[in-house]
Amino acid sequence: MSRPTAFVMVNAEIGEEEEVLRFLKEDIKVDEAYVVYGVYDLVAKVSADSMKILKDMVINQIRQAKGVRSTLTMVIVRD
Secondary structure, three states: OOOOEEEEEEEEOOOOHHHHHHHHHHHHOOOEEEEOOOOOOEEEEEEOOOHHHHHHHHHHHHOOOOOEEEEEEEEOOOO
16 A cells, blocks of 8 residues: 655745755655745645654644745545
8 A cells, every 4th residue: 555645735935935945855854845936835745654644744844834834735545
């Protein structure tokens, strides 16, 4: 069975994009993270050993991180 995985779209405070990107890559250790143009400022691919751990990563760590204004999470249900 594959690990629970989600894409997290992040809106950052103005000027905080690079710091949020560093946080995602170094502190959260997401699978992938990028600064993007468009409605959102960053996109990250996150996976974990369980849905509970995935929720904790997204809800308690990413959403509450300094410089994060809002997020939209899309959990992959089938690949």
